[in-house]
Amino acid sequence: MLVQLDDIVERLKKGKKFLIIGHIKPDGDDISSVASLTLILRKMGKIAEGCIADHIPWFYQDLEGVSEIKGLEELKGYDYDTSVTVDASEISRIGDGASLLKDGKPDITLDHHRTNVGFGKLDFYDSNYAATAVIVYEIAQKLGIEYDSKLAGINLLGIATDTGFFKYSNTDAKVFRYAANLVEKGANIQKISSAVLEHQTLKELKLFSEMLNTLTVDMDGKLAWAYVSYGMLDRNNCTDDETGGFVGEVRSIYGVEVAILFIEWPKNQVNISFRSKDYIDVSELAVYFGGGGHIRASGCSIKEVDLKETIDKVIKKAREFIIENSHDQFKSTS
The missing domain is CATH 3.90.1640.10 (inorganic pyrophosphatase (n-terminal core))
Known part of the structure; x- marks a missing residue:
């Protein structure tokens, strides 16, 4: 109540x-x-x-x-x-x-x-x-x-x-x-x-470097995403603790409105962080996939799934969502 x-x-x-x-x-x-x-x-x-x-x-x-x-x-x-x-x-x-x-x-x-x-x-x-x-x-x-x-x-x-x-x-x-x-x-x-x-360790920086190699920017720079696989974490002797600031770095790219980070931890569980800058309500994206949060920062976790398949599914929805809401943004500013 x-x-x-x-x-x-x-x-x-x-x-x-x-x-x-x-x-x-x-x-x-x-x-x-x-x-x-x-x-x-x-x-x-x-x-x-x-x-x-x-x-x-x-x-x-x-x-x-x-x-x-x-x-x-x-x-x-x-x-x-x-x-x-x-x-x-x-x-x-x-x-x-x-x-x-x-x-x-x-x-x-x-x-x-x-x-x-x-x-x-x-x-x-x-x-x-x-x-x-x-x-x-x-x-x-x-x-x-x-x-x-x-x-x-x-x-x-x-x-x-x-x-x-x-x-x-x-x-x-x-x-x-x-x-x-x-x-x-x-x-x-x-x-x-x-x-x-200011707590970054050397292994965290190495993991971040690997994550950058997965970075993709799409939709004329509006959408950016990257992933950290279980194998990447294991190889660098890291856990998801070491990924805390990564999604913010993806969002910081000039022109990016929506940033998404996929983290596979533990194996076959994908934890997804959504971030936006100005006009996209990413909490609606998170809710669609069973999560929640804030307008500019939200997330969800999906268990027993394949990382690549999950990325494909979420990015497809994110593209649709950005197109729909970009039209609304244009109307509100015209």
């Missing part, structure tokens, strides 16, 4: 023992939202545990607050009265974390994805928020939580990463105000940006 943020705040006040679950294939906003809400609830005197049922990329591990998040096995048998999912648009996004839920659904969901389906007892989702971490920040303000440097830093992580370090179109004035407040409370943006943006 879709409710107002004040309704969520009142429900949080009533709970005593909480479980906060993030989504699989965690990104900065996911990690930030789980850890921040866990710390906020503890500051209220509640018992709270955060969970992500997937491995957290190594380069986040040194950031203070990330260690508050536990894995699935550590929380089996944990009893609670209130469950909260964060940054997940549907229940499948929390993976095996769903096995911890009572009655098969969370008590509260917090999210900012426009593709959210509303799967909790109380749902708050609004795509006008730049990040779920922004929602968490507003909850903390409504609760009167006093921030220390640890909470400020981990909360800023989600705001910074989901705005592309304040360069994406979702970076509004509110984002800058909240970020400034968090820095005043002790958040270190340099430490966050260094961890997230």
Whole structure:
């Protein structure tokens, strides 16, 4: 049931023992939202545990607050009265974390994805928020939580990463105000940006070089795609952790409107990242293939498929989608 943020705040006040679950294939906003809400609830005197049922990329591990998040096995048998999912648009996004839920659904969901389906007892989702971490920040303000440097830093992580370090179109004035407040409370943006943006290893650079050899640009430069096969990952002793920034590099090509990256990991599972620059809503493409996300950044995963066949199928649809929406763009500007 879709409710107002004040309704969520009142429900949080009533709970005593909480479980906060993030989504699989965690990104900065996911990690930030789980850890921040866990710390906020503890500051209220509640018992709270955060969970992500997937491995957290190594380069986040040194950031203070990330260690508050536990894995699935550590929380089996944990009893609670209130469950909260964060940054997940549907229940499948929390993976095996769903096995911890009572009655098969969370008590509260917090999210900012426009593709959210509303799967909790109380749902708050609004795509006008730049990040779920922004929602968490507003909850903390409504609760009167006093921030220390640890909470400020981990909360800023989600705001910074989901705005592309304040360069994406979702970076509004509110984002800058909240970020400034968090820095005043002790958040270190340099430490966050260094961890997230400056962690490339030699093997990652070699993998990136191989990916560039697969790069294809089509449709008069509007569409670009590349892939990373399981064999490429294995050959370079990498996992999908090392591919985090690749799709952004494809999108950065001048003239490209839609960028797509295909990653085969594990074998016979293809994880697809969609990105756009100005006018294509790639979340619709992601939804078509069973995923979701944002207007400019979305994704999906398809299991038990062949990489080449999947690329052919997705690119065919992407071409059709760009043609349809380019006509709409022309009409809107003429």
